[in-house]
Amino acid sequence: MNSKSTVIIILLVLIAVIACRKGSNDAPQPDDVRFVAPSNFPQPVYSFENNAVTKNGFELGRKLFFDSGLSIDGSVSCGSCHQPFAAFANLDHSVSHGVDNCLGTRNTPPLFNLVWQQEFMWDGGVRNIEVSPLNALTNPCEMANTLTNVVDVLNKSNQYPALFNKAFGTSTVTSQLMFRALTQFMSMLVSANSKYDKHIRKETGGDFSIDEEAGYQLFIQKCSVCHKEPLFTDLSYRSNGLDLYSEDRGRDSITQNEADRGKFRVPTLRNIEVTMPYMHDGRFNTLKRVLEHYNSGVKNNPNLDAELKKNGVSGIPLTQTEQTQIIAFLKTLTDNDFIHDKRFAEQ
Amino acid sequence: MKLNKYILLVITAITSVIYTSCSKSNDAEPTVSGTGKVQLEFENLVGEEPLVLNTETYKNAHGDSYNITTFKYYVSNISLVKEDGSSYKVPESYLLMDASEPQSRFQTLEGIPAGDYKAINFTIGVDSARNFAGAQTNALDPAHGMFWAWSSGYIFVKFEGTSPQSTAKGNTLTFHIGGAKSPTNTIRTATQTFGGNLLRVRDNSKPEVHFAVNAATMFTGKANVDFAALNFTMGGVNSVIVADNYASSFITVEHIHN
Numbered sequence: 001m002n003s004k005s006t007v008i009i010i011l012l013v014l015i016a017v018i019a020c021r022k023g024s025n026d027a028p029q030p031d032d033v034r035f036v037a038p039s040n041f042p043q044p045v046y047s048f049e050n051n052a053v054t055k056n057g058f059e060l061g062r063k064l065f066f067d068s069g070l071s072i073d074g075s076v077s078c079g080s081c082h083q084p085f086a087a088f089a090n091l092d093h094s095v096s097h098g099v100d101n102c103l104g105t106r107n108t109p110p111l112f113n114l115v116w117q118q119e120f121m122w123d124g125g126v127r128n129i130e131v132s133p134l135n136a137l138t139n140p141c142e143m144a145n146t147l148t149n150v151v152d153v154l155n156k157s158n159q160y161p162a163l164f165n166k167a168f169g170t171s172t173v174t175s176q177l178m179f180r181a182l183t184q185f186m187s188m189l190v191s192a193n194s195k196y197d198k199h200i201r202k203e204t205g206g207d208f209s210i211d212e213e214a215g216y217q218l219f220i221q222k223c224s225v226c227h228k229e230p231l232f233t234d235l236s237y238r239s240n241g242l243d244l245y246s247e248d249r250g251r252d253s254i255t256q257n258e259a260d261r262g263k264f265r266v267p268t269l270r271n272i273e274v275t276m277p278y279m280h281d282g283r284f285n286t287l288k289r290v291l292e293h294y295n296s297g298v299k300n301n302p303n304l305d306a307e308l309k310k311n312g313v314s315g316i317p318l319t320q321t322e323q324t325q326i327i328a329f330l331k332t333l334t335d336n337d338f339i340h341d342k343r344f345a346e347q
Numbered sequence: 348m349k350l351n352k353y354i355l356l357v358i359t360a361i362t363s364v365i366y367t368s369c370s371k372s373n374d375a376e377p378t379v380s381g382t383g384k385v386q387l388e389f390e391n392l393v394g395e396e397p398l399v400l401n402t403e404t405y406k407n408a409h410g411d412s413y414n415i416t417t418f419k420y421y422v423s424n425i426s427l428v429k430e431d432g433s434s435y436k437v438p439e440s441y442l443l444m445d446a447s448e449p450q451s452r453f454q455t456l457e458g459i460p461a462g463d464y465k466a467i468n469f470t471i472g473v474d475s476a477r478n479f480a481g482a483q484t485n486a487l488d489p490a491h492g493m494f495w496a497w498s499s500g501y502i503f504v505k506f507e508g509t510s511p512q513s514t515a516k517g518n519t520l521t522f523h524i525g526g527a528k529s530p531t532n533t534i535r536t537a538t539q540t541f542g543g544n545l546l547r548v549r550d551n552s553k554p555e556v557h558f559a560v561n562a563a564t565m566f567t568g569k570a571n572v573d574f575a576a577l578n579f580t581m582g583g584v585n586s587v588i589v590a591d592n593y594a595s596s597f598i599t600v601e602h603i604h605n
Contacts, residue, residue, distance in 0.1 A: 051481070125498035130481035134489055134496040147490040175490045179482035254498050256531065256583045 032343055033058045035115075038192035040200050040230050044115035046129050046187060051180045053188060056167040061185030063163065064178060066346040070150055071143035073099050078136060078143075078182075081108045084345050087271035087338065088112060088189065094282025098142035105248060107282035109267065110275045112191040112338065116231055122264045122280045124237060125254045129186060130179045147175050154178060191270050191338040192230075199332070200230070208332065215329025222316050223269075223326070225307050232269040232333065238305040239263045241298035241314060242279060250280070262303055273334045287330060291323040379461040381550035385427070387454045388555060389444050390601070391418060394563045400446055408567035411574040413510035413520060418446035418562055419493060420504040421486070422598065423473050424536075427459065428466040430545065435460055441473065443486040443493065444560070455553075463545040467556060471535045471590075471597055472503030478527040498582065500527050503534070504593070506565060513578040520574060522565060524589050526582040533582070533590035539600040547605045555604040561597060568592035 033055040037044055051057075064070065068077040076099050082088040088111035090096065096104035106122050120126040126135060136142040137150060154160040154173040161171035168177050196216075198206030208216060219227075228234040237251040239262045246262025254260075264280040278284045284293065298308050298315030308315055318326070338344075391398035393405045398418060406412050425440040437456050445451045477487060478500040487494075493502045506522040513520055526533045539558075546554050566572035569591045580586045 049481075121497075126496075127479040127499040128481050131489065131494075131496075131499060134494070138496050147488075151490060174484050175488050176482040176484040183481075 029053070030055055033188070035187055035190075038190065038197070038230075040197060041113075041192060042116065042230075044187075045118050046115035046183075048115075048187070051130070051183060053184045054167065056163070057181050057184040058188055060163045060167045061181040061183065062344070062347065064182055065185050069153060069157075070137060070145060071099055072145045072149070075099055076143050078133065079346060081136075081142075082111050084341075085339055086110070086274050087191065087335075089275040091274070091276070094277050096136075096142055098139065099144045102141040102144075104139070104141045106280050107277065110271060111186060112189040112270065113231060113268065114189065115187045117235060119235070119265070123249075123251050123254050124265055130183045132186075133179065133182050151175050151178065189338075189344060191335040193337040194270065194335040195332040196329075197230075197335075209328065211325050211328040212332050213329075215325035215327070216332075218318075218322050218326050219329050222318070226266045226305070227269050233266045235265065237263040237265055238307075239301060239303040240294075241301060241304045241308055242281075242283070242293070244299045244301050246301070248280065259303060262301060269330060270333045271335055271339065273331045274339060287327050288323065291318055291326060294318060295323065379463075379549065381461050382458045383461050383548040383550050384553045385456040385459050385546065385548060386553050386555040387442070387456065387558065389422075389452045389454070389558045389560050389598070391444075391446050391452065392559055392561050392563075394561065398446055398560075398562055405563065407563065407572060407574070409571045409573045411510050411512040413508050413512075413574065415446070415506065415508040415562065417505055417507035419491075419502075420444055420471065420560070420597075421473050421493065421501060422469050422471060423477075424468075424470040425456065426468045427464040427546070427548075428468065428538075430463050430465055434468065435462075435464075440469075441477075441486040443491060445491075459548045461549050463547055464541070465543075465545055466538055466540040467600065468536065468538045469598070471537065471593070472525065472533060473501040473527070475527040475532075475534065477501070495523075495525065495581070500525055500582070502581075503590075504565070504597075506562060510574040510578065512574040514575055515578045519578065521579045521581070522586075522589055523581040524565075524586045526586055531583050531587050533586050535590050535594040535597075537595060537598060539598070541600060541603045544603055545605075546603050552605070557601045557603065559599050559601045561593075561599070564593040564596040565589050566592065568594075568596060 033053060035048065035053045066077050066079040068074050068080065070077060081090045081096050083091060090108035093108065095106055096108050098104060109122065114129050117129070118127065120129065120132045121135065126132050134147065137145050138147060151173055160173060164173050164177055165171040167181060195206060198204070199208055226234055226236070226238060237260065243262065249261050251260035251263040252258060272287065276285055278290050284290045294316045295318045296315065298304070300309065300314045304314065396403070396405065398415060400415055400418065404412050404414050422442045422444070423440055426434045426436040428434045437459065440456065442454045443451065473487065477483060487501070493505060495502065502523045502525040504522070504524040506520065508520045509518045510520050511518055515521070524533050546556065548554060570588055572589070577585055580589065
């Protein structure tokens with residue numbers, strides 16, 4: 001073989017490799033950075049179109065997520081309020097706590113199983129996971145930055161242009177690529193390895209105690225319409241009777257429909273044990289307090305959900321034993337593998 | 348013989364018809380092959396006056412005076428209509444004009460099939476799909492300040508200013524027109540002809556379409572806007588009032604150059 005044909009063959013192989021890389025996003029990936037839908041979950045709603053998870057993209061997203069340099073004064077990162085050990089909610093904070101000790105109006109939601117969500121935030125105003133970080137980045141009471149400034153900071157940094165090049169093949173940072181990297185990180189936050197999941201999948205470690213089983217049966221009867229398995233939310237917007245008149249418009253602020261005032265997205269119950277406090281404004285500190293609300297505290301406001309006013313009674317009557325059993329079941333939804341997953345921790 | 352003569356005449360007639368029709372396409376095709384560019388120019392006006400940010404004072408149809416501090420708008424989904432009524436949809440046509448950036452009034456469409464066009468269709472704003480799609484780039488980059496973080500979707504037309512009649516704090520006017528979902532959908536589409544002229548797109552020329560963009564149309568048309576009563580909208584029913592006002596008169600073709 002002469003040198004000319006060797007060169008040609010090498011070129012052809014190179015072209016093939018490049019073409020493959022471009023055309024196929026299913027190129028072999030290390031197991032720790034591959035998105036896999038759990039067997040007891042439906043298909044995700046996020047398509048990963050133009051944004052398949054790669055090792056470099058995921059790691060870049062993680063770095064961005066924990067980088068306080070994305071806030072206006074360098075004090076707050078996404079991870080400041082979305083803490084891994086709290087399933088990416090904010091432990092002990094009833095409402096978000098941003099730059100300059102600014103307190104927001106709503107409880108930081110946990111972050112996991114996001115690719116099964118079509119809408120985001122308590123009011124569902126954000127309609128695509130990719131743009132979901134925009135709110136916190138630009139809210140004056142959260143990270144208080146402008147998108148232009150964030151992109152500028154990233155372009156001028158010593159590290160980021162090279163990392164974007166590794167992840168996306170260009171060292172010019174755009175907001176689109178930043179959002180895609182963050183989405184790769186967020187989409188990997190899958191929590192599906194709780195005792196409950198092992199129970200459902202009949203895996204070892206999935207045996208329920210008597211109280212847990214009793215709690216599960218009560219849950220199915222009394223809670224599962226709204227907190228629908230396997231995501232433990234039906235992703236709808238409902239009023240659970242916290243107030244007679246809700247100061248926070250909730251879903252109404254998006255739909256501009258008074259019948260939606262005080263309605264919020266049904267939150268998932270996965271990892272509920274570690275995401276206290278509870279409700280859109282973090283008013284309840286314990287699960288006991290939450291269940292007592294359903295038992296005796298539901299206010300019959302005009303938008304109260306139909307599920308909470310059956311048989312002429314507001315709320316869901318629950319005896320103390322039933323409450324204890326439901327809480328025992330709710331604790332089976334804690335996914336310690338997820339909470340302690342080193343891949344999702346600040347590096 | 349008489350019959351032969353007749354047949355000959357018919358054959359000649361048919362042949363000549365074929366020839367003429369052939370020669371029409373034969374003549375036309377070689378000169379209009381390939382693709383060309385079209386230059387668009389958007390001239391921002393308030394009524395007949397040029398739109399000048401900050402310093403000029405204008406009067407709306409209700410009689411309220413005002414000035415303008417921000418004027419930005421999207422034009423998208425452009426298609427050009429040929430003489431025969433067929434049309435060419437310009438792919439990825441998303442244009443953002445910003446009165447504070449004079450260069451943005453010039454926009455170029457590339458890769459337009461050569462031909463003679465009689466009209467242009469466009470959307471004022473951004474189509475529904477892109478409002479809810481993932482992170483976008485270029486003209487649709489949320490960094491342009493034309494995307495709502497709290498309720499996904501683009502601001503189609505952003506008008507800010509002040510008016511002594513405005514009851515808002517600082518007498519401000521805030522008209523952020525957007526919303527891509529019923530019943531408060533503010534996506535509006537328009538068709539503008541070239542006034543009987545043809546835009547001749549060729550591979551070696553760059554014809555121009557000159558648009559007049561009249562900010563005053565936001566506040567009159569279907570309903571005169573009284574700044575004491577309406578001085579703030581970010582989507583919703585009041586945005587629909589404004590969008591209905593400007594729908595057909597916001598952007599008009601003034602003239603074309605070949």
